[in-house]
C-alpha cells in the first residue's frame with residue numbers, strides 16, 4: 001500500500017477517461033431516453049462525456065442535438081469515429097439554455113467538494129429554466145469493490161490504480177444524492193446495484209417586484225405587467241399573454257407593488273374591483289376605480 005501523503009497533490013490524480021462500455025446502460029435506454037422524448041427535450045449537454053461519447057452518441061442517434069464537453073486534455077482522446085454523431089465536442093460549454101444536461105458518473109471522480117460544487121453549478125447554470133438534469137453517481141455499495149481491490153482511502157473516497165495512474169472514486173448515499181439535488185425538483189431517483197441514476201427538473205424562477213426591489217421567486221406573484229405600456233393584469237390575461245413580448249413582462253408580488261410602480265389596471269381582464277381599489281386609493285392620484293382604469297398610458 002502506498003503512503004497517503006503521496007497523493008496530496010491533486011494534479012497527480014487522473015480522472016478516468018471513461019468506462020470501456022460504449023453501450024448506454026439499460027436505464028438510459030429504457031427510462032431516460034423515453035423521458036427526454038416525452039418532455040420535448042431537443043438540445044442536450046453531456047458534461048464529462050468521456051472518451052467513447054457513450055451517452056452523447058446514443059442521444060444524437062436518437063435525434064437530439066448534443067454538445068459534448070470534457071477536460072481539455074481528454075478532448076483530444078475522444079474517439080474520433082464517434083465524434084461525427086454529435087453537434088460539437090469541446091473543453092468548454094459553448095452554449096447555454098440546454099433543455100437537458102447529463103452529468104453521468106462525473107462528480108464521483110472529483111476528489112474535493114469544492115470541485116464538485118463548481119462543476120454542478122456550471123452545468124446547472126446552462127440548463128434553461130424548467131430544463132432537466134440527469135445526474136448519475138456510484139452508490140456506497142459499489143465502494144466495496146474499491147476496498148476489495150485495495151483502493152486507498154483518500155478524502156471522502158478511494159484512490160484506485162489504473163496502470164501507472166490513480167483515479168479517485170467516491171460512493172454516495174441516497175440522502176446525499178437528495179441533498180445535491182435539493183435546489184431542483186426531483187423527478188426520479190433510480191437505484192441500481194452500483195449506482196443512483198436521477199432525473200430532476202430545474203425550478204423556474206420568476207423575477208418579481210416586491211417592495212420596490214426585484215427578487216427571484218419560484219412563484220410569479222399575484223399580477224403581471226407590460227413594462228413599456230405600464231399596464232398590469234391577471235397572470236392569465238389572454239391579451240397580455242398573447243400580445244406581450246417575454247422581455248416586456250414583469251411580475252408583481254402584490255397589487256400594491258404594481259400600483260406603486262405607476263401601473264394602471266388592464267381593461268381586458270379587469271384585475272381589480274372596488275374592494276381592491278379601497279386598499280390602494282391612497283397610493284394613486286385617481287379618485288375612483290373608473291378613473292384608474294381610464295388612466296392614459298403610452
Ligand SMILES: C[S@@+](CC[C@H](N)C(=O)[O-])C[C@H]1O[C@@H](n2cnc3c(N)ncnc32)[C@H](O)[C@@H]1O
Pocket residue numbers: 015016017018019047048049050051054055069070071074103104105106109110119
Ligand atoms: C467516469 S467518466 C464518465 C464518462 C461518461 N459520462 C460516462 O458516463 O460514460 C468521468 C468523466 O468526467 C470527466 N471530467 C472530470 N472532471 C471534469 C471537469 N472538471 N470538467 C469536465 N469533465 C470532467 C473525465 O475526464 C471523464 O471523462
